[in-house]
Amino acid sequence: MSEALLRLVRHGQEQGCRPHQRYLLDRGQWAALVAEIGQADGVALLGLWADPAQVHAALMVEEAILIASCAVPEGRYGALSPVRPGAVLFERMIRDLWGLVAEGGVDQRPWLDHGRWPVLGPLAARPAPNAMPPPQPVFLSVEGEGIHHIPVGPVHAGVIEPGHFRFHVQGEAVVRLEARLGYLHKGHIGLMLGKPARVAARFAARLSGDSTVAHSWAFAQGVEAALGLEPSPRALALRALMAELERLHNHLNDWGALCNDAAFAWLHARAGALREAVLRAASAAFGHRLMMDRVVPGGVTDDLTPAGVAAIGAALDAVEAELPRLDSVYDGHASLADRMVGTGVIASSLVRRFAAGGVVGRASGRAVDARHRPGYAPYPPAEPAVLAAGDVDARARLRMAEMQHSIRLARGLMGSLPPGELALPLPQRGGEGLGLVEGFRGDCLHWVALDDGGLVRAVFPRDPSWLLWPLLEAAIEGNIVADFPLINKSINASYSGVDL
Amino acid sequence: MKEGWRRLLWPRLAQALVSPPLTDAPPVPPEEVVQALVARLEAASQARLGRSLAIRQVDAGSCNGCELEISAMQNVVHDLERFGLRFVASPRHADVLLVTGPLTRNMREALLRTAECTPEPKWVVAAGDCAVDGGVFKGSYAIEGGIDAALPIDLLIPGCPPTPAQLLEGMLALLEAQRTG
Numbered sequence: 001m002s003e004a005l006l007r008l009v010r011h012g013q014e015q016g017c018r019p020h021q022r023y024l025l026d027r028g029q030w031a032a033l034v035a036e037i038g039q040a041d042g043v044a045l046l047g048l049w050a051d052p053a054q055v056h057a058a059l060m061v062e063e064a065i066l067i068a069s070c071a072v073p074e075g076r077y078g079a080l081s082p083v084r085p086g087a088v089l090f091e092r093m094i095r096d097l098w099g100l101v102a103e104g105g106v107d108q109r110p111w112l113d114h115g116r117w118p119v120l121g122p123l124a125a126r127p128a129p130n131a132m133p134p135p136q137p138v139f140l141s142v143e144g145e146g147i148h149h150i151p152v153g154p155v156h157a158g159v160i161e162p163g164h165f166r167f168h169v170q171g172e173a174v175v176r177l178e179a180r181l182g183y184l185h186k187g188h189i190g191l192m193l194g195k196p197a198r199v200a201a202r203f204a205a206r207l208s209g210d211s212t213v214a215h216s217w218a219f220a221q222g223v224e225a226a227l228g229l230e231p232s233p234r235a236l237a238l239r240a241l242m243a244e245l246e247r248l249h250n251h252l253n254d255w256g257a258l259c260n261d262a263a264f265a266w267l268h269a270r271a272g273a274l275r276e277a278v279l280r281a282a283s284a285a286f287g288h289r290l291m292m293d294r295v296v297p298g299g300v301t302d303d304l305t306p307a308g309v310a311a312i313g314a315a316l317d318a319v320e321a322e323l324p325r326l327d328s329v330y331d332g333h334a335s336l337a338d339r340m341v342g343t344g345v346i347a348s349s350l351v352r353r354f355a356a357g358g359v360v361g362r363a364s365g366r367a368v369d370a371r372h373r374p375g376y377a378p379y380p381p382a383e384p385a386v387l388a389a390g391d392v393d394a395r396a397r398l399r400m401a402e403m404q405h406s407i408r409l410a411r412g413l414m415g416s417l418p419p420g421e422l423a424l425p426l427p428q429r430g431g432e433g434l435g436l437v438e439g440f441r442g443d444c445l446h447w448v449a450l451d452d453g454g455l456v457r458a459v460f461p462r463d464p465s466w467l468l469w470p471l472l473e474a475a476i477e478g479n480i481v482a483d484f485p486l487i488n489k490s491i492n493a494s495y496s497g498v499d500l
Numbered sequence: 501m502k503e504g505w506r507r508l509l510w511p512r513l514a515q516a517l518v519s520p521p522l523t524d525a526p527p528v529p530p531e532e533v534v535q536a537l538v539a540r541l542e543a544a545s546q547a548r549l550g551r552s553l554a555i556r557q558v559d560a561g562s563c564n565g566c567e568l569e570i571s572a573m574q575n576v577v578h579d580l581e582r583f584g585l586r587f588v589a590s591p592r593h594a595d596v597l598l599v600t601g602p603l604t605r606n607m608r609e610a611l612l613r614t615a616e617c618t619p620e621p622k623w624v625v626a627a628g629d630c631a632v633d634g635g636v637f638k639g640s641y642a643i644e645g646g647i648d649a650a651l652p653i654d655l656l657i658p659g660c661p662p663t664p665a666q667l668l669e670g671m672l673a674l675l676e677a678q679r680t681g
């Protein structure tokens with residue numbers, strides 16, 4: 001099945017993307033590819049995006065990652081959503097940003113475009129002026145006796161990003177949830193175009209602030225692949241150290257917040273104190289609590305001093321010493337288990353279909369982790385730990401296990417920092433590259449094409465949350481409204497990351 | 501019985517006496533910031549709020565970095581509640597709108613509606629470089645600029661993102677202005 005698909009794509013014209021090749025297909029080949037994907041369950045759609053002339057689909061076929069593209073002479077292309085439901089949000093986004101229509105797409109409603117921009121298709125070759133008043137959003141409907149709506153947001157009742165949730169409820173149970181996002185659309189891609197890679201990196205770092213290291217690294221990886229540049233072993237080790245600290249502070253945050261939602265405020269308080277220690281150590285070592293703008297194309301900006309090593313070491317000691325105690329409190333309370341176990345179950349068939357990675361994918365049995373597949377330096381090959389239950393409890397437990405793993409990795413990296421240049425200068429030339437880095441939510445994918453002057457000609461940053469949002473809608477079905485905060489936090493998709 | 505009680509309690513008390521507190525010392529807001537806020541109060545001959553403030557946070561376009569640090573104000577190390585500061589769920593209960601992000605076109609209406617629901621007198625604080633003037637996102641088709649594109653601002657807290665200590669300092673400046681004004 002998948003060999004046929006690989007052969008089909010590789011019949012296209014090679015476009016020179018590194019390290020994963022991109023193939024330009026004609027319309028017939030593209031249609032055949034869509035049909036083939038419909039037959040091949042094992043093919044994961046990692047992302048779908050466009051530029052003014054083509055659409056691009058990133059696919060993972062067994063161990064291989066490749067990009068298939070198709071020209072869009074009349075502004076239309078064959079939809080992928082009939083065979084891959086994960087394509088729906090991407091197709092809606094492509095229409096909003098580039099004005100390209102997915103023929104046969106299952107959902108043609110706008111997504112990021114709320115009708116409030118001065119132009120239509122802001123990234124199209126020739127954007128059209130927009131003079132219409134913003135339309136009323138249209139929601140999917142549900143029919144049945146006693147069904148009512150609960151509209152929530154965009155402004156929520158806490159310190160949370162904005163988004164609108166439309167619950168269809170029957171009694172206590174949620175029959176359908178629909179998320180409407182796009183409120184945070186800042187025009188990232190438009191701002192990155194035409195800029196030197198180092199300048200564009202600042203926007204990658206601000207796609208989703210909580211994943212600033214992972215996104216900066218994935219973008220840098222894409223640029224370095226495009227330019228055929230290999231950062232020094234020291235720069236790679238420092239990137240990994242920052243990435244593991246980022247994973248640790250976010251997992252502490254999510255794990256604590258989950259316990260808090262199940263009325264265990266004390267666990268949240270302790271996790272918050274430990275997280276603060278990690279952020280302070282990051283600030284002492286790298287000069288910024290979230291380590292923003294520290295990973296740049298070519299390398300990193302800061303070396304690790306002995307004082308930095310000591311600060312990080314002390315924070316890791318504190319977290320490592322306390323995690324087993326927190327874990328045993330989590331384990332020892334039936335009321336916590338009562339809220340977590342069996343809540344918000346996501347079937348493993350669903351995470352596979354939507355290609356969800358990160359904690360969400362692994363908690364439902366999908367053994368994916370970009371650090372190990374496709375894998376990148378300095379991470380050694382390993383099999384990612386998975387759980388099968390796919391509920392809130394499994395996602396909480398995996399976070400706990402991954403924190404301990406990150407601490408070990410960070411220690412190892414600090415203990416044997418190799419020598420090397422901090423940052424290499426970027427040669428001024430063109431090229432195309434794909435970067436894939438495991439953030440705390442899953443794989444961050446950045447595709448970037450540079451023109452001959454080294455300026456960004458086309459780019460797409462894909463946050464892992466694109467693949468997680470549809471699963472939230474699935475996970476809540478049949479659960480009670482009161483468990484929504486818990487289920488939502490256990491997935492914790494980024495709003496800014498997908499609003500672009 | 502009595503012995504056992506002593507054995508349990510004394511070591512704990514002693515430990516609490518010698519181990520440092522988890523919370524940081526409170527930051528001190530700069531005098532000129534407080535004076536500027538007092539002047540704003542007087543110019544508006546605004547009714548005074550009390551010695552505590554209820555904060556409603558609104559993300560009007562942030563990358564969520566600012567939200568992380570605003571949330572960190574609530575952790576046990578910064579513990580903003582010890583100053584009489586707390587986050588509230590409804591703008592109708594709020595004295596302060598703490599707004600982040602460049603103002604996106606898609607959030608303008610929601611921000612304005614939130615502000616309309618917030619009773620007077622109120623403070624509006626723009627937190628983060630993006631909220632100050634659009635930050636790195638300046639010039640995008642999708643944003644209007646800083647928060648002042650929609651609302652008059654009383655206090656700016658720059659930083660990308662501002663640290664919890666800087667944010668807390670700003671909140672304390674509001675409290676201080678009310679006390680001295």
Ligand code: SF4
Pocket residue numbers: 206209561562563564565566600601602627628629630631635659660661662
């Ligand atoms: S100021 Fe910085 S951290 Fe805050 S929203 Fe803007 S880019 Fe993000």
